Each structure stands twice: as structure tokens, then as C-alpha cells.
Amino acid sequence: MTSASTASRSDRVWMSDHARALAEQTDRHAVTLESLLAILRSTRLDDRAARQTAIDVAGSALVALRSSEDERHQELLESVVDAFAHLKAELRPLVRFGELDVQYIDPPVNGRALPGDVAQAARAIVRNAVLAIADGAQARRVRVQWDCDGLHLLMGIRDDGRGELHAHDDALRPIVENVAALDGEMTVSSTLGWGTDIGIAIPLDLAPVPSPLEDAAELTERERDVLRHLALGARNAEIARAMGISPHTVKFYVSKLLRKAGARNRAELAALMR
Known part of the structure; x- marks a missing residue:
């Protein structure tokens, strides 16, 4: 394997890890925002208590965000x-x-x-x-x-x-x-x-990480088409219209691609493709 190929594979691994970290942070931020909305809408708290509780939750979220890098090395x-x-x-x-x-x-x-x-x-x-x-x-x-x-x-x-x-x-x-x-x-x-x-x-015992997507010969032509649309950020309905298939069929192809790539979500698939 050439040094350029090794570097390319390392880049793909980095992008996959980066996409996974972004997805994890997105989940946490969504929970924090929903929690803040629930606090501000709560009828059990007056304005002052709601404001202080929201500040405490936001502060805890900031601490968790700053320590997230350390968590990856635990x-x-x-x-x-x-x-x-x-x-x-x-x-x-x-x-x-x-x-x-x-x-x-x-x-x-x-x-x-x-x-x-x-x-x-x-x-x-x-x-x-x-x-x-x-x-x-x-x-x-x-x-x-x-x-x-x-x-x-x-x-x-x-x-x-x-x-x-x-x-x-x-x-x-x-x-x-x-x-x-x-x-x-x-x-x-x-x-x-x-x-x-x-x-x-x-x-609990995960399968080994498969080869990069562009090197995966087992992808069908339809799967490659779906993958190219995903890399451009298209949604299922948009992919379905472009390919002349149903949204459920698109979901089927996306699930297969996730399994073959070892990716957890569409963002990781797009990162691997790029």
C-alpha cells in the first residue's frame, strides 16, 4: 500500500470519527434545548426560579461540552x-x-x-x-x-x-x-x-470496520447512485424523485449502505463518500 493510499484511508477514518462526534454532540444539544424549553414553559416554576434553573442546566451543558474531548479518552x-x-x-x-x-x-x-x-x-x-x-x-x-x-x-x-x-x-x-x-x-x-x-x-462484539466506500466492489449500481445523492445532502424524498423509486425503497438502500460502511448515520456515510 502506498503512503498516499495510507494517508487517504487515515483521512477517511478521521472523517468518520469526526462525523460520529458531531452526531453525538447534536443529540446532546437537542436534549439540552428541549430541557430548556420544558423549564421555561413549566407552570411549576415562577419566572425567577425558571430563569435560575435554565441557567444551571445551560451551565452544566457547557461544562459537559468542554469536557467531551476528555471523555473520548476514558x-x-x-x-x-x-x-x-x-x-x-x-x-x-x-x-x-x-x-x-x-x-x-x-x-x-x-x-x-x-x-x-x-x-x-x-x-x-x-x-x-x-x-x-x-x-x-x-x-x-x-x-x-x-x-x-x-x-x-x-x-x-x-x-x-x-x-x-x-x-x-x-x-x-x-x-x-x-x-x-x-x-x-x-x-x-x-x-x-x-x-x-x-x-x-x-x-456487544462489533464487526470489523469495512473497506472505504469507494473501494467497496460489492456495492450495486443503485446503491452507488443513492450514495452519491446522500453525499450531496439530498433527503429521501428528493432521492426517490431523482431515481424514480419510492421513499421506502430509498430507506432500504440507506440501511444496507449503513451496514456495509459501518456508519451510524447519513452524515458518516456522506463523510466516507467525500
């Missing part, structure tokens, strides 16, 4: 209990002042330690799910449960909404993409009038 493994406690701490302001009642079922203390990537992805999945449910304003209660069978991290997310969600909803797209990128499995079961139950299993 232990490569997290106990499942610590990872779950971290998740609850991230969601605490939103749960305390928002309209959504989030209930937690703690994982067993003897669960296998989670690789850092799996722990971060699992928290991102739950954050996205809680934000999607809160934005929908249909549910009043959501239950979050983690477990570990030794080979997989098992997650359950159940709400008491109208029971109209399905796996193809745009609100669940970030979750579907994260699960697909980790070679996980996801089921969505909805019952009208009774809510939605999301089940997710993520393997």
Missing part, C-alpha cells in the same frame, strides 16, 4: 449500570420539567461491560426515541428498559400513545439508522389506542 468499556445511569443523568432536566413521564427499569448489576461505541449509541437511541415521543405530544408516559444476555444489549422502549408509530416513520429514522449501523435488530409493535413497543438488540 475507558473503552462501560459497565451497563454506569452507562444506564449516564443516560438518566442526561435526560434528568427534560424528565423533571417536561410533560413526559419517563420511567426506568435498571439493568442487572452483573451485566457484561459495554464497549464505548455501543454505550454511546445506546444512549443516542434512547435520547432520539424520547425526543421523538415528546415531539409527537401523543404519549404521557414512556418506559425505558435495558438488559444484557451476554452477547447483546437489549433495550425496550414503550409509550402509552395512540399506537400509530411504525418502523418507516421519519421520527424513528435516526434510531433505525443507528441500529442498522451496529448490525442490530429492531422491532416496532404498535396497537391502536394502547401505545408502541420498540425492541432493540445490539451485539
Whole structure:
């Protein structure tokens, strides 16, 4: 392998890590902003208390942002209990002042330690799910449960909404993409009038990172077309119109590309393509 090729691969790895870090920060900022809105809208706080609480939450978020670089160099493994406690701490302001009642079922203390990537992805999945449910304003209660069978991290997310969600909803797209990128499995079961139950299993031993996309001979011509549109920032509906296929077919191709590339979301796919 030439030095230029080695440098090119290193650049791709850097871009993938950079895109992953940006996605993680975006998730955290979304939770912080939703928490601030919940505080300012809360009828349980007067103006002075709301202002001080919002300042405290924003200050804590700034401290977390400044220390995020240090977090990347911490232990490569997290106990499942610590990872779950971290998740609850991230969601605490939103749960305390928002309209959504989030209930937690703690994982067993003897669960296998989670690789850092799996722990971060699992928290991102739950954050996205809680934000999607809160934005929908249909549910009043959501239950979050983690477990570990030794080979997989098992997650359950159940709400008491109208029971109209399905796996193809745009609100669940970030979750579907994260699960697909980790070679996980996801089921969505909805019952009208009774809510939605999301089940997710993520393997703890991740597959090795595949070759760069442009060198991947196993990509079909359709997959390459979808990838080129993604690299330009096109949305699913725009890709569907340009290629003359349905948005659901585009989602199918995007999921396949995520698995083949080892990317967690569309931003990482675009970064790898570039």
C-alpha cells in the first residue's frame, strides 16, 4: 500500500470519527434545548426560579461540552449500570420539567461491560426515541428498559400513545439508522389506542470496520447512485424523485449502505463518500 493510499484511508477514518462526534454532540444539544424549553414553559416554576434553573442546566451543558474531548479518552468499556445511569443523568432536566413521564427499569448489576461505541449509541437511541415521543405530544408516559444476555444489549422502549408509530416513520429514522449501523435488530409493535413497543438488540462484539466506500466492489449500481445523492445532502424524498423509486425503497438502500460502511448515520456515510 502506498503512503498516499495510507494517508487517504487515515483521512477517511478521521472523517468518520469526526462525523460520529458531531452526531453525538447534536443529540446532546437537542436534549439540552428541549430541557430548556420544558423549564421555561413549566407552570411549576415562577419566572425567577425558571430563569435560575435554565441557567444551571445551560451551565452544566457547557461544562459537559468542554469536557467531551476528555471523555473520548476514558475507558473503552462501560459497565451497563454506569452507562444506564449516564443516560438518566442526561435526560434528568427534560424528565423533571417536561410533560413526559419517563420511567426506568435498571439493568442487572452483573451485566457484561459495554464497549464505548455501543454505550454511546445506546444512549443516542434512547435520547432520539424520547425526543421523538415528546415531539409527537401523543404519549404521557414512556418506559425505558435495558438488559444484557451476554452477547447483546437489549433495550425496550414503550409509550402509552395512540399506537400509530411504525418502523418507516421519519421520527424513528435516526434510531433505525443507528441500529442498522451496529448490525442490530429492531422491532416496532404498535396497537391502536394502547401505545408502541420498540425492541432493540445490539451485539456487544462489533464487526470489523469495512473497506472505504469507494473501494467497496460489492456495492450495486443503485446503491452507488443513492450514495452519491446522500453525499450531496439530498433527503429521501428528493432521492426517490431523482431515481424514480419510492421513499421506502430509498430507506432500504440507506440501511444496507449503513451496514456495509459501518456508519451510524447519513452524515458518516456522506463523510466516507467525500
